[in-house]
Amino acid sequence: MTAVIQVKELVKHFKPKKNELVKAVDGVSFSIEEGTCFGLLGPNGAGKTTTVEMLEAIVEPTAGTILYRGQPIGDTFRRDAGIMFQNTALQDYMTVIEALNMFGSFYENTVPVEQLIEQCSLQEFVDRDTRKLSGGQKQRLLLAIALINDPDVVFLDEPTTGLDPQARRNFWALVDDIKAKGKTVVLTTHYMEEAKLLCDDLVFMDHGKIIAQGSPSELLSNRFNDVLLDLPLESVPDALPELVIHQFTRTKTRAEFLTTDINETIQHLTAHGVSLSGMEVRSRSLEDLFIDLTGQELRA
Amino acid sequence: MISLKHFQAVFMARNREFIRDRSSWAWNIFFPILLIAGLAVMFGNDNRAVFKVGVYPSVTESESFFDTRHMQFVEVNELDNAIIRVERHQFDLLLDTQTMRYWVNDTSPNGYISERLLLAGGGEKYTREQVTGREVRYVDWVLPGILGMNMMFACLFGVGYVIVRYRKSGVLKRLKATPLAAIEFLSAQVASRLWLVMAITLTVFFGTHFVLDFTMHGSYLSLIFVLTIGAIALITLGLLVAARTASEELAGGLLNLFTWPMMVMSGVWFSLEGAHPVVKSIAQVLPLTHIVDAARAIMIDGAGLLDVGWNVLYLVLFSVVCVFIGARLFRWE
Numbered sequence: 001m002t003a004v005i006q007v008k009e010l011v012k013h014f015k016p017k018k019n020e021l022v023k024a025v026d027g028v029s030f031s032i033e034e035g036t037c038f039g040l041l042g043p044n045g046a047g048k049t050t051t052v053e054m055l056e057a058i059v060e061p062t063a064g065t066i067l068y069r070g071q072p073i074g075d076t077f078r079r080d081a082g083i084m085f086q087n088t089a090l091q092d093y094m095t096v097i098e099a100l101n102m103f104g105s106f107y108e109n110t111v112p113v114e115q116l117i118e119q120c121s122l123q124e125f126v127d128r129d130t131r132k133l134s135g136g137q138k139q140r141l142l143l144a145i146a147l148i149n150d151p152d153v154v155f156l157d158e159p160t161t162g163l164d165p166q167a168r169r170n171f172w173a174l175v176d177d178i179k180a181k182g183k184t185v186v187l188t189t190h191y192m193e194e195a196k197l198l199c200d201d202l203v204f205m206d207h208g209k210i211i212a213q214g215s216p217s218e219l220l221s222n223r224f225n226d227v228l229l230d231l232p233l234e235s236v237p238d239a240l241p242e243l244v245i246h247q248f249t250r251t252k253t254r255a256e257f258l259t260t261d262i263n264e265t266i267q268h269l270t271a272h273g274v275s276l277s278g279m280e281v282r283s284r285s286l287e288d289l290f291i292d293l294t295g296q297e298l299r300a
Numbered sequence: 301m302i303s304l305k306h307f308q309a310v311f312m313a314r315n316r317e318f319i320r321d322r323s324s325w326a327w328n329i330f331f332p333i334l335l336i337a338g339l340a341v342m343f344g345n346d347n348r349a350v351f352k353v354g355v356y357p358s359v360t361e362s363e364s365f366f367d368t369r370h371m372q373f374v375e376v377n378e379l380d381n382a383i384i385r386v387e388r389h390q391f392d393l394l395l396d397t398q399t400m401r402y403w404v405n406d407t408s409p410n411g412y413i414s415e416r417l418l419l420a421g422g423g424e425k426y427t428r429e430q431v432t433g434r435e436v437r438y439v440d441w442v443l444p445g446i447l448g449m450n451m452m453f454a455c456l457f458g459v460g461y462v463i464v465r466y467r468k469s470g471v472l473k474r475l476k477a478t479p480l481a482a483i484e485f486l487s488a489q490v491a492s493r494l495w496l497v498m499a500i501t502l503t504v505f506f507g508t509h510f511v512l513d514f515t516m517h518g519s520y521l522s523l524i525f526v527l528t529i530g531a532i533a534l535i536t537l538g539l540l541v542a543a544r545t546a547s548e549e550l551a552g553g554l555l556n557l558f559t560w561p562m563m564v565m566s567g568v569w570f571s572l573e574g575a576h577p578v579v580k581s582i583a584q585v586l587p588l589t590h591i592v593d594a595a596r597a598i599m600i601d602g603a604g605l606l607d608v609g610w611n612v613l614y615l616v617l618f619s620v621v622c623v624f625i626g627a628r629l630f631r632w633e
Contacts (some may be wrong), residue, residue, distance in 0.1 A: 078477075098316070187612065
């Protein structure tokens with residue numbers, strides 16, 4: 001595999017006030033392989049968007065290097081990259097088809113507009129003013145605009161934030177399509193489910209630094225070797241915790257056991273007369289990993 | 301190198317945005333026509349029922365002429381100004397009751413009748429002083445000012461405010477991520493605004509001409525040329541304001557900072573002839589002063605382009621300076 005983008009010791013400092021220095025991105029390094037979906041994860045304010053906007057050549061880095069196919073970011077990158085920002089407004093009084101045509105005219109090689117309309121399911125509202133689109137429709141249009149130059153690398157910055165579950169799933173299907181075409185995708189998100197479904201490689205960021213990186217399965221297996229078993233609280237006698245050797249937590253309604261040997265734990269519980277009805281078993285998720293890494297809930 | 305394809309795409313998008321925004325049409329076209337029509341009704345003297353006679357310094361009781369019905373007598377304090385008003389047909393006659401002289405404009409029919417009435421009403425003892433001059437109504441005088449003022453708002457807000465709004469909402473950021481060059485984007489904004497402002501200004505001009513018969517002694521081409529150069533100067537000032545500003549509030553404040561002094565000091569509403577020298581100096585810096593002065597000279601005095609050469613030159617220099625600084629300061633974000 002070849003690296004499409006290589007990032008070395010990237011730094012971005014802001015000076016909001018004279019004597020204040022914010023280290024938005026503080027020395028991050030990673031590389032993005034051709035044809036993969038690369039995920040940047042982290043809570044709000046972790047430095048994901050600043051990092052990705054430096055990759056997109058929108059924000060000037062304070063220090064560090066970014067190479068696109070071994071070369072500094074330049075005209076080739078502008079031609080090859082498709083970008084979907086977190087918040088983008090289009091000009092007022094512009095229809096969907098007009099927006100696609102306008103962006104199309106900025107590039108030499110473009111995908112036929114009809115093909116994009118079909119690919120991103122825009123058929124029903126091509127003549128609608130872009131201000132009158134729903135959240136999901138607007139994101140699909142912005143994705144179509146990002147794809148108009150048939151890009152090699154597609155940047156998606158929190159593309160499903162604020163969408164309802166159905167619109168989100170529709171959007172994931174579109175990203176799967178893009179991946180299937182062999183394009184490299186750079187995705188930032190704070191939805192762990194999205195990262196798990198779409199990404200091949202992940203970087204976790206917090207406070208401007210990388211706190212973990214690897215594939216989702218690598219990250220999980222390196223960090224955890226246990227599963228989570230939980231029961232309705234009323235099924236668990238008060239005296240039981242002392243008898244259970246595994247980590248145990250009690251919430252308002254549930255009792256949770258972390259165990260490396262699920263059979264042994266179940267035998268242990270049944271031996272103590274605990275009813276297993278209502279029991280749920282799940283493996284550890286990226287969300288658990290995140291909370292484990294940062295020691296905090298996701299900052300929504 | 302500017303790509304014509306890029307330029308055209310942004311130019312057309314901006315045109316569509318303006319044309320589809322009906323509220324801006326109302327503001328840009330109907331408002332100035334209504335304003336000029338309103339002023340014409342207020343200050344027009346086409347169908348005046350009375351004759352207007354200026355009297356310096358005051359009306360004397362003994363004079364029977366002052367009892368004439370349908371004649372309005374206006375006491376004035378400054379003789380020089382009053383004489384100019386006779387030249388411009390704003391007074392039909394002017395009497396000086398101290399030195400026993402009267403002024404009449406030979407080209408004014410009302411002046412002729414007023415003179416007859418004066419002589420018939422015991423005015424033989426007054427000495428005749430003759431003045432000449434074409435009739436200039438307030439509406440003739442104020443029209444170039446209103447055209448210029450309307451252009452000023454359309455140019456400054458139509459470019460300055462719009463670019464700041466694009467920047468704030470992320471439109472510019474999205475465009476920055478494409479191969480579109482800043483110069484292509486900016487020149488398309490200037491071109492789009494220029495033709496729209498000229499179309500609106502000429503619509504207002506000819507629309508008003510249709511309703512009111514105002515004075516136009518100069519060449520239409522010269523007037524269009526001066527207005528076009530003036531519009532470019534004002535648009536480039538708008539670009540300068542919008543070069544970096546990211547907040548609509550700040551942009552609004554800055555635009556008002558430019559528009560208000562021009563409203564007051566560029567001679568839109570009243571002549572600056574008697575103004576303080578400091579005000580006159582400031583007025584000479586403001587582009588609107590040069591637009592209004594040149595348009596007025598062409599329309600009222602029938603001046604040619606050479607006569608208003610200094611105004612045109614100033615506007616060109618002003619535009620070059622604004623473009624130079626604006627382009628250096630410009631940031632997409």
